[in-house]
Amino acid sequence: MMERGAIQAGERLPATRELAGRLGLNRTTVSAAYAVLEQSGFLEGHVGRGSFVARRDHAAGSGDSARPFDWDSILPPLARSPGTAQAVEISFANSRPSEEAFPLAEFRSLAKEVIDGAEAAEILQLGSPYGYGPLRRYLLSEASAAGIALPGDDLMITNGCQQALDLIARLFIAAREMVVVEDPVYHGLLRVFSRAKANLIPVPVDNGGIDPDLLARAVEEHRPRLIVLSPSFQNPTGYTLNLDRRKQILEIAQRCGAVVIENDIYSDLRYRGQNLPTLKELDENGQTMLLRSYSKVSFPGLRVGWIIGPRAAIARLVEIKQICDLHSDQLSQAVLLRFAESGELQRHLDRTRRAGLEKLQATLDACGRFLPRGTRFARPDGGMNLWIELPGPLISDKVLALAEERGMSFLPGNYFSENARHERGLRISFGGLSVDQIWRGIKILGDIATEELAASSGPVSFEPAAALV
């Protein structure tokens, strides 16, 4: 972390006793590690004050006598990442598909068709900020046929959904403008709008998605410019907005004149139950923009997502896209187009849904079996994520440190709000794991939670919480 700059020169390290406690290690182990770091010049110890990160020479080793430029003085501090960098055997930390399930043979054969195709030279030449023409036409005609794209709508390609959010923040948000977000919410969305200096208005989600009454109140008070929602299998909770609420939310948005951003990257991953219409389809008023992506339903390493919305708004987003990176990579766009057009994407989706149902069921069964009484967990019908709330006095951050020691990890709840709330919450991402890994991983979590509850000397708290099912 010092090498990466995640811990800065001059920063004080935790006391050995404190860190030992936090990591569940013996204090002498931590002391020995600090001693090694001090000998290597990484740390400076000050008796009675603790251990501090040493300021090191950037040009060290270059051998010249030039005065090195002082980058530290002009750079902002690095954001702290959650403590999931370390490799563990069973990681529930990433919301991504399993690479064992990639249809590699189909990908290989279709990618070669693209590479051998007559369009190869065009793909390799400079492209359009709107995206690769044939893919754009395909997606727009699919969306029109599905009633998602209206006649006045347009479509642009982005580097996955993350770039779509960033472009939207850059178009719509000036400093201190109001943006309604779900609470808890996808961390990458928080970071986009925080960086744009928006004022975030978190509105709680329960097992029916964001609460319309609370949304109406927040909207009345803050008159937001944007309402950003993930109606289906929301990250991090897995919750889905039911049809009634979808309609209520559109009415609220219509009354207040806010643009609705529908982050819809998981809806194709429904494993059971009825499909629900998107907000974009339900919105007769035309104030919703829909974000989709191939990342969750095919290959995350190929960065292709898209935005559907009114032509005037897309034209502005395209302008910003061109400033950001000219256009998206065309080889991946062409390969994914072939993947979709050939029907292989649909076959892959069918397989993914069958496997997804098994994984989801395993996760729910294991949670029911291993998590201690008092734990609440979501029961989604699709997606890759599921929210768990540990009973008091457990704190997910501390449980995580113990879980990593036993080869299991997840993301703690404080990662999913602007002010590190949801300290009892945690996100389990099961999409990338096998059924066996899921069982073993949730058992580790359950064991730790049970042990920690038993060891907790304080009274167990039974504070009221929203029903999470």
Add this chain to the structure above:
Amino acid sequence: MMERGAIQAGERLPATRELAGRLGLNRTTVSAAYAVLEQSGFLEGHVGRGSFVARRDHAAGSGDSARPFDWDSILPPLARSPGTAQAVEISFANSRPSEEAFPLAEFRSLAKEVIDGAEAAEILQLGSPYGYGPLRRYLLSEASAAGIALPGDDLMITNGCQQALDLIARLFIAAREMVVVEDPVYHGLLRVFSRAKANLIPVPVDNGGIDPDLLARAVEEHRPRLIVLSPSFQNPTGYTLNLDRRKQILEIAQRCGAVVIENDIYSDLRYRGQNLPTLKELDENGQTMLLRSYSKVSFPGLRVGWIIGPRAAIARLVEIKQICDLHSDQLSQAVLLRFAESGELQRHLDRTRRAGLEKLQATLDACGRFLPRGTRFARPDGGMNLWIELPGPLISDKVLALAEERGMSFLPGNYFSENARHERGLRISFGGLSVDQIWRGIKILGDIATEELAASSGPVSFEPAAALV
């Protein structure tokens, strides 16, 4: 342009006489076109006031009765693009390589190796915001061997050089901070820093690149945070900073404590003369960040560039990259790595340099032969671009309108500064054209310039101009 929103509802169109004159068309042609547009509901005519763009219903055709959302009221105006959208036979408007020269057979064979390789699943899985590990290691070890990367340096992958500039603006620039740029300068660089609300300090370039005396003065007055330079075959001029000036500029930067951003995407395209060291290599102080890209030397449709700089700065840029789009597309990164490692990139570069010398020479010969007396043009030794200054009273915008009528285009000089200066200047990008197209295209330019000069009734202006060779 109305469809795209480039001309907005309510905007007044030029009078038919004025537009006819500007485009070199008969006035009745323009009147007929206006009539068609009015019948189609695109225009509204107001007698005595002119023709105005009609406000149209975004939901037209959707058939429902919902009140459409008023996007116009919340969207900023679109930036006007230069008038080069129309297809012409010989376009000097794009600084890009010729797709006829793409080594398609080699690309196909190497891309298939990657696709069939054991690393395919890893490539398709979610990656790192630093870039695809094997490519990053390869580029960093090449840069270290060349003396470009110092021991404390790191390297990150970007979606071409455009994203590198955008990330740098987002890291270093808050509103009203000072950034020194060349004048004239690459339009995409202008837009990045304008959008970041930087105060741009334009410093003139002459045939030896940016002028160190003027730079020293500007730096003293404005204390810029960044100095952004393209020392080799600058876009749009083609000028190269000589060795003495490179050293002087680093001294100036060192005195004022500004970060130097070296935009170095053309230096591999030297067709004659001696290679010059990069600023990054010459900078013993470590305050330069180097931007490079595969776009100009291989396939622009694959978006892969990179930044080399001190580890602390790269770590911050990576943080922003993750917010922007998580990471760059991995398939293209892996294919370009194979292309470089196999030696095919080097062979392609050798061929490109031989072809580039012919194109450059044809451009210079044709300029010398066809452009009228009083025209000045750059004489670069590489790259893809060359700056021309027409003699007064010619204006490159007007010459462009006439040239497009004859099937030839370029970018006018006013495109390359913040305040639409350089009205006599224009950029010729010869990299994507054949020798025959170059001769024919420059002849059209020369013919028009000569005719317009002859037709100009006003006195020819002989205002002093910086020596451009």
